[in-house]
Amino acid sequence: MDYQKFLAGRTQNIKASVIREILKVVSQPGMISLAGGLPSPDSFPLEIIDELSSLVIKKYGSKAFQYSATEGFPALREALAAYLNKKEIRATADDVCITSGSQGLLDGIGKVFISEGQKIAVEAPTYVGALQAFNSYGPEYVCIKTDDNGVIPEHLEDIIKLFGIKLVYLVPTFQNPTGRTLPLDRRYKIADIIQKYEVLLIEDDPYSDLRYRGKPITPLKALAPDNVIYTGTVSKILAPGFRIGFYVAPPELKTWLIRAKQGVDLHTSTFTQAIAAEYLAGGFLDKQIKKIIALYQPKQEAILEALDQHFPKNFTWSKPDGGMFIWVEGPKGFDAEACYHKAIEQKVAYVPGKYFFTGPDEGLETMRLNFSMCDADTIRKGIRILGDVIRTFS
Numbered sequence: 001m002d003y004q005k006f007l008a009g010r011t012q013n014i015k016a017s018v019i020r021e022i023l024k025v026v027s028q029p030g031m032i033s034l035a036g037g038l039p040s041p042d043s044f045p046l047e048i049i050d051e052l053s054s055l056v057i058k059k060y061g062s063k064a065f066q067y068s069a070t071e072g073f074p075a076l077r078e079a080l081a082a083y084l085n086k087k088e089i090r091a092t093a094d095d096v097c098i099t100s101g102s103q104g105l106l107d108g109i110g111k112v113f114i115s116e117g118q119k120i121a122v123e124a125p126t127y128v129g130a131l132q133a134f135n136s137y138g139p140e141y142v143c144i145k146t147d148d149n150g151v152i153p154e155h156l157e158d159i160i161k162l163f164g165i166k167l168v169y170l171v172p173t174f175q176n177p178t179g180r181t182l183p184l185d186r187r188y189k190i191a192d193i194i195q196k197y198e199v200l201l202i203e204d205d206p207y208s209d210l211r212y213r214g215k216p217i218t219p220l221k222a223l224a225p226d227n228v229i230y231t232g233t234v235s236k237i238l239a240p241g242f243r244i245g246f247y248v249a250p251p252e253l254k255t256w257l258i259r260a261k262q263g264v265d266l267h268t269s270t271f272t273q274a275i276a277a278e279y280l281a282g283g284f285l286d287k288q289i290k291k292i293i294a295l296y297q298p299k300q301e302a303i304l305e306a307l308d309q310h311f312p313k314n315f316t317w318s319k320p321d322g323g324m325f326i327w328v329e330g331p332k333g334f335d336a337e338a339c340y341h342k343a344i345e346q347k348v349a350y351v352p353g354k355y356f357f358t359g360p361d362e363g364l365e366t367m368r369l370n371f372s373m374c375d376a377d378t379i380r381k382g383i384r385i386l387g388d389v390i391r392t393f394s
C-alpha cells in the first residue's frame with residue numbers, strides 16, 4: 001500500500017531530529033560521548049525522589065493519580081511562583097502554567113502563534129528542538145546576527161523593521177548550543193525594541209541555575225513582562241524524566257496556550273507534578289543546585305584545559321560561565337560533519353554544529369561539545385583523541 005497518501009500536506013515539514021539519530025550511534029559500548037545534552041545521571045536526587053514519592057502518596061492519596069487541571073497542579077504552581085520571584089520574575093501561582101517539559105510549551109508556541117510562511121526571528125545558531133517544534137507549523141526563519149555575547153540588538157531591530165517580525169525565540173542564558181549569555185545592557189536594549197515594535201519574545205531558560213562563575217543576570221521577562229513568554233524546566237535541576245516545564249505568559253495569551261495543551265495531553269502527569277511541588281516547597285533545590293555545580297564545574301574546567309592542550313591553534317571555542325556546552329569553531333574549510341564520521345571510528349562523538357542553523361550551508365566548520373555526561377578523565381581522553389582526529393583530518 002502507498003502509505004504516503006495518508007500523510008497530511010504539512011506532515012512533510014516534520015523532520016527526524018538528527019541529534020536523536022546521533023544519540024543512537026553514541027550509545028554503542030566504549031563510545032566517549034560529548035554529543036548529547038543530557039544531565040549527568042549522578043546528579044539525580046534518587047533518595048529524595050524516593051522519599052517524596054511516598055510522601056505524595058500519603059499526602060494526596062488517589063488525588064495524585066487523578067486527572068487534574070491543564071494549567072497545572074496548584075501546589076507546584078505555587079512553589080514555582082516563589083522560585084521565579086527569586087529570579088526577579090513577578091508571578092503569582094495563577095500566572096505559572098505547567099507543560100510536559102519546556103518542549104511542550106515550544107510546540108504550543110508553534111500551534112498558537114505560527115502561521116504557514118510567517119517570518120520568525122531566531123538566533124544563529126539556535127536550539128534545534130525549538131526548530132523541530134516550530135517546523136511543523138511552516139514558519140520561515142530570519143536569523144539574528146550573533147557574536148560572543150549572543151544576539152546583536154541592532155540587528156534584531158533591523159530585521160523586525162524589514163520583515164515585520166512578530167515573534168522572536170531566544171535562549172539568552174548559557175545558550176544551547178553555544179553556551180553564550182546575553183549581557184544585561186543588551187537585555188535592556190532588546191526589552192526596549194520588543195516593546196517599541198510590539199513584538200512577542202519567547203525566553204527559553206533551562207540553564208540559568210547552572211552558573212559556575214559570576215552573578216545571575218536579570219531575565220528579559222523581568223524587563224518587558226507584557227512582551228515576553230518565559231519558559232523554564234525542572235529537567236536540568238531535578239531530572240528530565242519528570243517531563244515538567246513551566247511558563248509565564250501575558251494572561252491574554254496564556255488562555256490560548258492552555259486550550260492548545262488540552263488537545264495534546266489534557267495535563268502533565270499529576271504524580272510527577274506533586275513530587276516536584278514537594279521537592280521545591282521542601283527546600284531541596286538550593287542544595288541540589290550546589291551539588292550539580294560541584295559536579296559540572298570540574299568537568300567544564302577539564303574540557304576547557306584539554307581544548308587548550310589538544311586542539312589546533314586555529315580553532316576557537318566559547319568559555320561560558322555556566323550551562324552544559326562548549327561551542328567550537330574551526331577554520332574556514334574545516335568540515336565538522338566529515339570529521340564527526342572519522343571521530344566516531346575512534347569512538348568519540350560530538351554534534352556537528354550545522355544542525356543548529358536554519359540555512360543549509362551555515363556552521364559547517366562548527367561543533368557542539370557537551371561536558372555534563374562524562375567524568376573529567378574521560379572528557380580529557382575524548383578531547384585528546386578528537387584533537388588527533390582533527391589534525392590527521394584537516
Ligand SMILES: Cc1ncc(COP(=O)(O)O)c(C=O)c1O
Binds near residue numbers: 204
Ligand atoms: C534550550 C532548550 N530548551 C528546551 C529544552 C527542552 O527541555 P525539556 O526537557 O524541559 O523539554 C532543552 C533541552 O535540552 C533546551 O536545551
